[in-house]
Structures are given as structure tokens and as C-alpha cells.
Amino acid sequence: MGVSGKTKFLLLFLRISTKWQMSIREEISFIFKNVPLSNKGKRRPCYLSLPTVYLDEWRLFIYKLIATLNRQRQEVKAVALAKIRILNVDLSTGGTNIQELDEKISKRYIGGRGVGTYLLSTILKGDEDPLSPENPLLFATGPLTGTTAPTGGRYMVLCKSPLTGLVACSNSGGQFGSELRRTGFDVICITGRSDSAVYLYVTDGLVEIRGAAHLWGLDTHETTDSLKEEIGSDSVKIACIGPAGEKKVRFACIINDKHRAAGRSGVGAVMGSKNLKAVVVKGSHRPEPHNRDRFMEIVKKRLEILKSNPVTGQGLPSLGTKVLDNIINEHGAYPTRNFQTGVFEHTDEVCGEALVEKGYLKKNRGCYACPIKCARVTSLPTGNKGEGPEYESGWALGAAVGVEDLIAITEANYLCNLLGMDTISCGMTLACAMELYEKGYIKKDELDGGPALRFGSSEALVFYTRQMGVKEGLGKRLAEGSLRLAKSYGASELSMSVKGQELPAYDPRGVQGQGLSYATSNRGGCHVRAYMIAPEVLGIPEKLDPQATEGKAQWVKIFQDLTAVIDSMGMCLFTSFALGAEDYLDILNGFTGHDYTMEEMMECGERIWNLERLLNIRFGLTADMDTLPRRLLHEAMPQGPQKGHTVRLSEMLPEYYKIRGWDNDGIPSSKTLERLDLKTV
Amino acid sequence: MAVECKIFGTLRLASGIDRLLLDIPEKSVPLRRILEELGQRKGLDELKKLAQNRNGESLPFILLLQGKNVFDLDGLETVVKDGQRVSIFPPSGGG
Numbered sequence: 001m002g003v004s005g006k007t008k009f010l011l012l013f014l015r016i017s018t019k020w021q022m023s024i025r026e027e028i029s030f031i032f033k034n035v036p037l038s039n040k041g042k043r044r045p046c047y048l049s050l051p052t053v054y055l056d057e058w059r060l061f062i063y064k065l066i067a068t069l070n071r072q073r074q075e076v077k078a079v080a081l082a083k084i085r086i087l088n089v090d091l092s093t094g095g096t097n098i099q100e101l102d103e104k105i106s107k108r109y110i111g112g113r114g115v116g117t118y119l120l121s122t123i124l125k126g127d128e129d130p131l132s133p134e135n136p137l138l139f140a141t142g143p144l145t146g147t148t149a150p151t152g153g154r155y156m157v158l159c160k161s162p163l164t165g166l167v168a169c170s171n172s173g174g175q176f177g178s179e180l181r182r183t184g185f186d187v188i189c190i191t192g193r194s195d196s197a198v199y200l201y202v203t204d205g206l207v208e209i210r211g212a213a214h215l216w217g218l219d220t221h222e223t224t225d226s227l228k229e230e231i232g233s234d235s236v237k238i239a240c241i242g243p244a245g246e247k248k249v250r251f252a253c254i255i256n257d258k259h260r261a262a263g264r265s266g267v268g269a270v271m272g273s274k275n276l277k278a279v280v281v282k283g284s285h286r287p288e289p290h291n292r293d294r295f296m297e298i299v300k301k302r303l304e305i306l307k308s309n310p311v312t313g314q315g316l317p318s319l320g321t322k323v324l325d326n327i328i329n330e331h332g333a334y335p336t337r338n339f340q341t342g343v344f345e346h347t348d349e350v351c352g353e354a355l356v357e358k359g360y361l362k363k364n365r366g367c368y369a370c371p372i373k374c375a376r377v378t379s380l381p382t383g384n385k386g387e388g389p390e391y392e393s394g395w396a397l398g399a400a401v402g403v404e405d406l407i408a409i410t411e412a413n414y415l416c417n418l419l420g421m422d423t424i425s426c427g428m429t430l431a432c433a434m435e436l437y438e439k440g441y442i443k444k445d446e447l448d449g450g451p452a453l454r455f456g457s458s459e460a461l462v463f464y465t466r467q468m469g470v471k472e473g474l475g476k477r478l479a480e481g482s483l484r485l486a487k488s489y490g491a492s493e494l495s496m497s498v499k500g501q502e503l504p505a506y507d508p509r510g511v512q513g514q515g516l517s518y519a520t521s522n523r524g525g526c527h528v529r530a531y532m533i534a535p536e537v538l539g540i541p542e543k544l545d546p547q548a549t550e551g552k553a554q555w556v557k558i559f560q561d562l563t564a565v566i567d568s569m570g571m572c573l574f575t576s577f578a579l580g581a582e583d584y585l586d587i588l589n590g591f592t593g594h595d596y597t598m599e600e601m602m603e604c605g606e607r608i609w610n611l612e613r614l615l616n617i618r619f620g621l622t623a624d625m626d627t628l629p630r631r632l633l634h635e636a637m638p639q640g641p642q643k644g645h646t647v648r649l650s651e652m653l654p655e656y657y658k659i660r661g662w663d664n665d666g667i668p669s670s671k672t673l674e675r676l677d678l679k680t681v
Numbered sequence: 682m683a684v685e686c687k688i689f690g691t692l693r694l695a696s697g698i699d700r701l702l703l704d705i706p707e708k709s710v711p712l713r714r715i716l717e718e719l720g721q722r723k724g725l726d727e728l729k730k731l732a733q734n735r736n737g738e739s740l741p742f743i744l745l746l747q748g749k750n751v752f753d754l755d756g757l758e759t760v761v762k763d764g765q766r767v768s769i770f771p772p773s774g775g776g
Contacts, residue, residue, distance in 0.1 A: 321775030641748020
């Protein structure tokens with residue numbers, strides 16, 4: 001507050017560009033005469049002395065000033081965000097360029113997973129080795145990433161998978177995706193291979209390729225901490241690989257924000273093959289909705305739905321995904337000891353409730369803009385701390401390998417995060433190795449002095465998890481994944497995988513639709529392409545008989561298409577426990593200003609699904625790969641509520657092809673391609 | 682008759698009960714009756730409300746009898762017999 005004579009002045013300090021100064025000058029002179037305003041040069045500080053006697057005018061002025069600034073900011077962003085911007089980085093040459101995507105394509109593929117898949121289809125011919133420089137690695141955000149939409153912080157990593165040889169498309173949350181979007185780029189597309197270890201530093205509209213030799217060999221936490229220290233900022237967001245990615249473990253993941261993972265299909269190995277240790281992002285562009293007021297209204301309504309829904313408002317925040325251990329076990333579909341049975345007798349010891357009751361759970365944590373907050377912050381009596389286990393990880397490193405020791409499970413989970421490995425493939429590869437050992441395929445002398453590979457051994461769990469991540473001893477062979485491992489012993493039927501990717505935590509002999517979902521998933525064994533557990537077990541949005549096969553093909557198709565939409569938007573699939581397709585339509589239109597109809601939006605999902613299929617066919621996929629491990633089709637569940645059942649895939653698959661508009665060989669018909677504008681692919 | 686009741690999720694955390702053996706004079710009862718009995722206990726009052734719910738079409742809870750969802754049987758009217766196991770979960774999701 002300044003004083004001049006008897007009049008008091010409020011001194012306002014602004015640092016704005018000349019253009020803005022000029023534009024507010026009119027407003028100012030309208031309210032005050034002779035207010036001093038500096039306008040020398042660009043972005044110079046300017047001082048406004050405002051006489052406080054005219055408080056009301058002054059208040060009005062501030063409001064007008066803010067409105068002016070906001071209006072200008074909105075205009076700038078609206079121009080910047082009209083088109084999807086792709087940052088291309090060629091690590092072989094060090095060359096970079098910025099590409100803007102045709103708006104027609106953006107509307108057809110929405111963003112994230114859809115746009116990423118489209119870009120893959122323009123780059124990959126089909127016969128590329130996934131670990132060669134020719135395989136691109138994409139970080140793709142959706143239109144809702146980095147916005148106020150609930151859970152709008154998701155991003156996708158896409159490439160050709162070194163595990164399956166098919167499309168890899170891994171989703172992650174945390175804070176990285178939203179920050180990436182704020183740099184002004186929607187997608188980073190990395191090609192080539194650097195001669196030496198590097199990391200990318202992407203800020204507002206800029207990218208630097210920096211040396212990372214000093215980071216090579218560090219785990220994901222050390223890498224994250226070192227980079228923050230080196231850059232001198234705690235607010236940069238980092239996605240990186242650990243030793244597993246560097247050593248190209250076929251199911252290595254990319255870890256962002258220390259605890260979140262683009263987990264499946266080996267995207268971390270592709271990053272390692274490029275000698276790319278990390279991507280660091282920091283931006284200040286806030287994505288602006290097409291119509292702010294309308295969008296805020298839409299968001300507010302959905303936030304209320306998510307908060308009042310018992311699943312997203314209560315169950316997931318308090319128990320996380322591990323609320324499922326008992327549900328699935330009681331249902332008799334909790335895959336135990338490499339899917340040999342569906343009931344784990346020690347579930348009480350390892351379930352989500354036990355994690356709370358034993359005092360290991362410290363609090364829950366959410367990703368960017370998330371009202372659900374399902375992440376588990378844990379610490380163990382051993383002194384180790386971290387996040388997890390989640391349902392899938394806790395199962396893969398628990399029941400799947402027969403381990404009932406929650407401390408060992410959590411330690412192995414921490415190890416996976418530090419070394420940068422997918423917990424599902426890690427646990428299920430170990431489960432396969434244990435069965436191979438117990439059945440006499442793997443001999444004792446192959447263990448290199450390591451502990452016996454017996455189901456239930458906590459020691460073996462932790463020991464071989466580490467060995468896989470650093471590729472030592474037997475770990476070298478385990479790092480190839482369960483299918484390659486089992487095949488090398490002539491026992492590929494013991495790999496519980498689809499298209500080479502290990503199956504997750506639901507035995508489909510107890511959930512028929514989930515079986516079809518596994519068999520037809522475009523990235524192999526996976527539960528988040530069509531989460532049929534929701535209707536078949538949890539009764540969301542309505543309860544289906546899990547042993548019925550009739551009508552399941554249609555359900556799977558709709559779930560696959562809607563999931564593709566949600567993934568492409570940049571939102572979390574967990575919102576779908578409370579939200580329906582109409583909600584996503586509202587959010588998508590509200591932000592982008594597009595006028596998708598429900599049919600058009602669902603058709604985008606269908607188009608994305610079919611494009612993934614076409615890419616897979618280009619990569620060598622054939623219809624006989626749309627199947628399940630022999631065990632699930634021919635060995636009846638030996639005990640529990642699902643006793644006697646197998647997956648009746650043949651009752652569902654032909655109908656699924658028909659509904660999809662595919663021929664008997666699982667190839668989209670020309671009529672289908674025409675309808676979806678995919679004729680030219 | 683004796684029925685084994687297993688309580689899970691937030692209900693278990695709220696009530697401190699993970700399982701109990703319910704002794705009922707009748708030889709068989711509808712599930713609704715079991716929920717009423719359980720609903721008397723502290724932390725399980727939601728089950729009482731559930732038992733009073735006549736709209737069986739939209740059961741928000743997951744109720745399993747011998748591992749089978751009662752929705753695929755007769756809902757809250759499903760008959761529970763001596764020695765059977767009932768598992769009760771509040772609305773849940775995950776992945």
C-alpha cells in the first residue's frame with residue numbers, strides 16, 4: 001500500500017506482455033484517469049497505483065482485469081489444443097519435429113489409445129523386431145488427460161510387444177500423464193535407438209535429449225530421485241525404467257511417479273532397447289475445455305455420482321482393489337498354483353482385509369484428479385515401505401505361486417516396482433516355473449544354487465523375482481516369460497497365457513464371459529479389455545449368470561468397445577463401476593466441443609478395436625490364437641463352487657466373430673471395414 | 682440348524698466380525714431371515730436394511746450361498762439349510 005499526499009494507493013505489481021498491457025490499458029483508462037502504466041518492452045513488470053478511495057471501482061477493475069487475462073489465455077489455449085500435437089523424437093539421429101494430427105483423424109480415434117494405435121498403424125509394416133530401433137514407443141494422452149474430469153490423468157504407452165509380438169498398449173495413472181499434456185504435446189513418439197543411455201526432458205513446447213549414463217543400472221526410485229535432484233525441481237514428473245527394462249526382460253514395465261506402472265506387455269523392454277532411461281515432463285499449459293462453464297457442470301455431476309456410489313465412494317477407497325481377494329475366492333475363481341484350482345485355502349492371510357488388520361496399510365492415495373483413491377500406501381515390519389500390493393499383484397505373487405506370507409508378497413511387489421517388472425507376468429512366469437519344477441521338467445541343478453521352486457515358498461518368490469529383474473542365473477530364462485520358458489521344456493500347455501501374455505487373477509472356468517474376453521483380447525491375457533467380472537460376479541451394471549454362455553459375446557463386444565473409448569479419453573476404467581456410457585459421452589462432448597452421438601462414440605471404440613485387430617493380423621495373428629490354455633478348456637475345475645466346469649469357448653467365439661462382423665478366420669469383413677472407415681488400413 | 686456366515690470388506694472392518702456360526706431353531710430359512718439376524722449386530726445394521734428391501738432386482742450387495750450368487754438363485758428368498766455357508770460382501774469392485 002503506497003501513500004501519496006492524503007490519497008492512499010494500492011500498488012499492484014504485474015508481469016505481463018506489452019500486448020496484454022495495451023489491451024488492459026483501455027479498461028484502466030475507462031475507470032481511472034491518469035493511472036501510470038509502464039509499457040516498455042516485452043513481459044516487463046508493470047506497476048499500477050490504484051487509489052483506494054475508489055474501492056468499488058478498484059474491485060470492479062480487478063475483476064475486469066482477471067476476466068481479460070482469462071479470456072486471452074483461453075483464446076491462446078483454444079488455438080493450441082485444436083489439434084493433437086505429436087512430438088516426434090528420433091533417438092538414432094537426435095532429430096525432433098512436431099506434427100499436428102488431422103482433425104478428422106482425432107475425431108475418429110478420440111486420443112490416447114485410439115490415436116496411438118492409429119499412429120502405430122502408420123509406422124509399423126509388420127515384420128519389425130519389437131526390440132529393434134524400428135519399433136516406435138509412444139506416450140499418448142487423451143483429450144481428458146490433465147483436465148478436471150474425474151480420474152483424468154491417464155496415459156497410454158504403445159508399441160509392438162516383445163512378449164506377444166502383437167500390439168502393446170499399457171495404461172497408467174499417477175501424475176505423469178497430466179503433466180505431459182501440460183507441456184503442450186499430446187503424444188510423444190520415440191523412434192530409433194540412441195548410441196548411449198539418454199533421457200528426454202520435455203517442457204513447454206521444448207525437448208532436450210540428455211545423457212543418462214550416470215542413471216543406467218539404478219532402480220526406478222533411485223532414478224526418479226536422482227533426476228529430480230539433477231534438474232533441481234521436485235515438481236517434474238518422471239516415467240522411467242529399472243534394471244529389468246535395461247536388460248530387456250520381456251515383461252519389463254515403465255514406472256512413473258515411483259509407484260504407477262504402464263505395466264503389461266513389456267513396454268519397458270522396448271524403452272530399454274532404445275537406451276532410453278527416462279522421460280521427464282514439466283509443463284504449464286492447462287488444457288482448456290471448449291466451454292468451461294458447461295464442462296464444470298458436467299464434471300460436478302459425475303463427481304457426485306462417483307462419491308455416492310458404494311463401490312467408487314466406499315469400497316475402493318477403504319480396501320482398494322484387494323477387496324476382491326475374498327469375493328473371487330469365495331466364488332471359486334481365484335486362480336491358485338498356476339490355475340491348478342480356483343480356491344486358495346490361505347486367502348484369509350493375504351486378502352485386502354488382512355492388509356488392513358495386520359496394520360500394513362498406512363493410507364490410500366489417488367492419482368491425478370481422482371476422487372476414488374484406490375492406491376495402497378504400505379509399510380512392513382521389515383522397515384520397507386512402498387505402494388501395493390493391489391489385487392492383481394497380490395494375487396500373482398500370492399495365490400498364483402501358493403504363497404500365504406503377506407510380507408513376502410509385499411516385498412516381491414516392491415521389488416517388481418523397483419526393478420520395473422509387470423507383477424502379473426512375473427508371478428505367473430514363476431508359477432509356471434514352479435509347476436515345471438514340481439513335475440520334473442526343471443531339474444535341481446538348473447537352479448544355480450537357488451531355493452527349490454516349490455509352490456508356497458516365500459524364499460523362492462523373493463529370490464527369483466530379483467533374479468528375473470536382473471537376469472541372473474535361472475532368472476535369465478524366466479525373463480523370457482512363461483510361454484517361451486514352458487516351450488523350451490516341451491510343455492507349453494503349462495504356460496497359463498493367451499497369445500503369449502500371462503493371464504490375470506480370474507479363473508474363467510468360473511466366469512464364462514471373462515473367458516471369451518481373455519481369448520479375444522487384442523493384447524493377449526488381460527482383464528482390462530472387457531472386465532466381465534463386473535456383470536458376471538459383482539452385478540455391475542446388472543447381474544449375469546457367470547456360467548451362462550448365451551448373450552456373452554454381445555456383452556464382451558460392448559465392454560471392449562466402451563473400454564477403448566474410456567482409455568482413449570484419458571480416464572480411468574474404474575469410473576465405469578459408477579458411470580455409464582451416457583456419462584462418458586457428456587464428458588467427451590463437454591470438453592472437446594465435438595457433437596458425438598452415442599452411436600458415433602461407440603463406433604469410435606469399435607473402430608479402435610478393429611484397428612488393433614488389423615494391426616495384430618499384420619503382425620501375424622491368426623484365428624487359432626483366439627483361444628485359452630488347454631487346462632481351462634479341458635481340465636474341469638477340481639474343487640469349490642465352480643467344480644466340474646471348463647470354459648465353453650466354442651459356444652461363444654463363433655457368435656462373437658459374427659457380431660464383430662468378422663469372417664470365420666477372425667478377419668474383419670470388407671463391409672465392416674467400410675462401415676468403420678478402415679478400408680485404407 | 683447352524684449356518685456359517687462370513688463377513689467381508691468394509692462390513693468386516695466396521696463390525697470386527699469375520700465369521701460367525703448362526704444357530705437358528707428352524708430346519709431351513711430364507712436368506713432374508715439370516716440377514717435380519719445378522720443385522721442385529723453392531724456394525725452390520727446395513728444388513729437389516731437390506732433384509733427389509735423388497736426390491737430383489739437390484740441387490741447392491743454380493744451374497745453367496747455355497748459360493749453361488751443368490752441373484753442367480755432366488756435372491757433373498759433363497760432357502761438356506763443346515764451346514765451351509767453364506768458369504769456377504771458390501772458392493773465392491775476392483776481389477
